[in-house]
Every structure is written in structure tokens, then in C-alpha cells.
Amino acid sequence: MWDYSEKVLELFYHPKNQGAMDPSSEPGVRVVVGEVGSITCGDALRLYLKVDEASERILAASFQTFGCTSAIASSSALTELITGLTLDEALRIDNRQIADYLGGLPPAKMHCSVMGQEALEAAIYSYRGLPLPDHTDDDSALVCSCFGVSEQKIRRLIRENHLTSAEEVTAYSKAGGGCGSCLAQIEDLIAAVLAETDATPSEDSRNSKGNSQNQTEPSPAAPSPLTTLQKIARIQAVLDEEVRPLLLADGGDVELYDLEGDQVWVRLKGSCTTCPSQQNTLRLLIETRLQEQVWPTLTVHAL
Template sequence: MWDYTDKVLELFYNPKNQGVIEEAEETGVKVATGEVGSIACGDALRLHLKVEVASDKILDARFQTFGCTSAIASSSALTEMIKGLTLDEALNVSNKDIAEYLGGLPEAKMHCSVMGQEALEAAIYNYRGIPLAAHDDDDEGALICSCFGISESRIRRVILENNLTDAEQVTNYVKAGGGCGSCLANIDDIIKEVQQEAATPAINNYGVKVATDIATGKQSQLGLTNVQKIALIQKVLDEEVRPVLIADGGDVELYDVDGDRVKVLLQGACGSCSSSTATLKIAIEARLQDRVSKNLIVEAVEPLL
């Protein structure tokens, strides 16, 4: 018998927000769906979001889950957590947040919280019309676990985000290695590679040395002062981001840098575009993460009147 918390049992016996959100042709509202997992693999989750278009706010969230106690409780918890959030705010909800909301999960059941996080990302990216692979590249790279269809990039991501140090933990989080077990040695090799990469400073595309703290998964610049970081962010925006946006009738201006949070003003067509989240996450944030630091989070601020 798993040692479940009272909150897990409460949401298992009396799940909240279970069901479907149907398209109702409601003015100013759209419905988005994200689906992950497989019934054949034992767990599947379909997440439904009702979104207010003008504000990007999640008005309602419901779920359909095939799975165990932890899967049902995690799905129910997720829907409670994200109602009232904007899509950008919801994207910051991690599997750790879901587990903490539940008061903890047995480690062997952590994959249920990961499934919730992935379904949320899938729903939001489907809503924005953004291929999920553009976010995490899970559809690219070598397939490591054929039993559950888990790629190397997905394993690397869960190792970094959750500070995993052995193959058993990886199995608990994404099920890889939980079938025939033939991929466990490969998973051990990936863990060693991730740890080695974290311990070895690398040079990014702008000639900046960066190192990753394996305990936190965070990346930091070596020998780069805050002034230098701001200058580098501005350089990337001016040389790589703004020309693309200007070509489409938009523009971006650096507003402030607070630690790893980069605040920008979206201008022109970008300021009024319904796909502004896509602009922030793909055109700006992904580029800055690649060129400066993977820890950077880009936020849009409203212009002062």
C-alpha cells in the first residue's frame, strides 16, 4: 500500500474538475486540449482549458485521466492550481509544484505529476498553435526507452529539472526503464553525461563561459558581471531578435533586467498580436536562453501611459 497524503486521498475519492469542456461558441472564449500518455502504458491524461482570449486567463480547467490514485489526484490538483492564471503564469507550474500541492507523492509515483505538467504545456502550446517540439524537442533525438516511447531529450530534461542522480529515479519520474529494463544502462550513461556537462564549463555562441549547478539545475555565467549580462542581452535583441520582429511590423525594447527575469516592451504589431506568448517564448526567450543563459525568463510589461 502506497503511503498517500490526506490530500492525495481526498482528491482521489472526490476528484474536482473531472470531465470535458465542450466548445460552446462563446464570444471571446476558446477551448484548448492537451493530451499525454497512453492507455497501453497504464497512464493517460487529457487536459481541457477554457481560456479568455483577451486576457489569456484560464477560466476553467477539467481533466480526463486513465491511471492510478496519484494520476487522478495530480490531475485534479493541477486543474485547481491553474484556474485564474494567465497562460504565461500556468507555464511556470512545474511537476514539483503539483507534488507540493498534494503534500508530496511517493517517489515511484512522481511520473504522475510530470504527466500533469506535460499535459498543461501541450494544451497551452496547442492553443497558441506552437508545435510542442519547438518547446522541448521531445520529438527529436534518440529513442531510449522503446517500452514507453521516451526520448533522450525528455530524460535529460527531467534529470535537470528534478536533480535526479540514478536510473531508478528516472523511472519514477517518466517510466523510462520500467518495462523490459534493457535501457537502464543507457539511462545511467545519460545521467553521467548530464553530470559531466554540468561540471564542465561550456562556451556559448557569444563566447561566454557557462556552468550548470547539478544540485539546482541552474546555469550561470562565469566571469560575466551584471552589466556585461545586460549588454549581452541587448546585443542579442538588437542583432537577432529585432530584425525578425521589425520585418513583421513589430518590435521589442529592453525594459529591465532583474536577476534572471528579463522585462521587455512589445511594440507595433507584437503589442497587439494574439500570439504574443509565442513571440515571447520562441522569438525572444528561447533565443536569449541559447545565447546568454538557459535560466532567463522573459516577461512583457505594459507601456507607461
């Protein structure tokens, strides 16, 4: 028997905002849907957002969930957390905030809060006309074929939630919870991500180093963990492997033009040059991925 908090049980027995949402006929209001998961894998969530188009504020949210106690409670909690927020504010909600709102989740059920975060991102990207990357049909990108979990998703969960064991990865993503043949690869990914993290000096370690030196002398600037050439190589790889395929599918394209420090300059092509969502493409699609996978302070500009 799982040790559920009172809040989890309350929202399981009496979920709030449950049910489908009809398309809006109100002027200036739009209803969008974000879907994640699969019934064949055990959990699925459909999240509905009613958005005021002028302010991009979420007027209401509802859900339909196929899943366990934690999945239903997490979905209900998410709708309460995001109602009244702007889309940009809602994008900052992560799975840990959902779990905290519930008073915690059993470790093996953290994937339910992750599912809520992903459904929210899917709905907002849909509203803004931006495609989410989908690796579920790309066998080369899959780590766990039982639950369709990609390497990119596992890496992201390890970084964002500071995971250090295959058991924790399984709890957050279900990867490794089927046949178990991918557990060794998951362990390798954990080691790789932790090595990348250790190579990046934290703010605390930099402050500690500075405090231990003579206070009358200025502390030397922390060296960049990546050279300019390394940054360029990684930026180009992310653009080629993750961004360009999505843009090409809609008649657009992008190329790396220049890099100055943490300022990245790109040239948008094709349909991207006249698209009204150009800034969303730059910020939500290109800049977000470069910050996650290359360096967190990168800023993207278009020529």
C-alpha cells in the same frame, strides 16, 4: 501498498473538475485541450482549459485521466492550481508544485505530476498556435522504446528535478521501467547532465568565493562557462534540430543573425514574418529552448 497522503486519497476518491468540457459558445471565450500519455503505456491525461481571450486568464479547467491513484489526484490538483491564473502564470507551474500541493507523492509515482505539467504546456501551446516537439515517432531520439521517452525529455527532467540515479529517472518518466535495456543509456545521460551542471558555477559558489577574498578589493567577474563560438555552435544546433523543422512545417523558417553577449538576434522568414503569433514564436518556442539547452539568460530578438 503505496503510502499516499491524505490529500492524494481525498482527490482520488472525490476528484474535482473531472470530465470533458464542451466547446465554448460564449463570445471571447475559448476552450482548448492538451493531451499527453498513452493508454498502451498505462497513463493518459486530457486537460481542458476555458480561457478568456482578452486577458488570457483560465476561467475553468477540467480533466479526463486514464491511470492510477496518483494520476487522478495529480490531474485534479492541477485544475485547482491553475484556475484563475493567466496562461503565462500557469506556464510557471511545474511538477514539483503539483506534488507539493498533494502533500507529496510516492517516489515511484512522480511521473504522474510530470504528466500534468506536460498536459498543461500542450494545452497552452495549442491555444497560442505553437507546436510542441514530438519525438515519440523518431526512433533515433528515443531512449526508452517501451514508454516512448526521448533523450530530450530525460535531460530536461534530470536538470529540473536534480535527478541523480536511473531509479529516479524511471520514477519521473517511466523510462527504464519496461525491459530495462535503456538503463545504461539513462546512466550515461545523468553523468552528462551532471557534468554540464558542474561546469556551470552556481550563484552560491560565486558568492562563497567572493566572500573569502579581501573585502576591500572587488571580486573578479565569474568567467563565462561558454565561449562566444561555443554559444553560437549550440544555438545553431538547437535552431536546426528543434526549431526550424517545426516552423518549416507551417511555411516559416528562422536563421541565426548575430550574438552579442546573451542577446541573440534571429531573422524570421516565410509565414513567420506576418504571423500574429510572432512574439509567442520568439518567446515560447525559440527563446525557451535556447535558455534550456544553451544558457539560461539568453534573450531572443527578431530583426
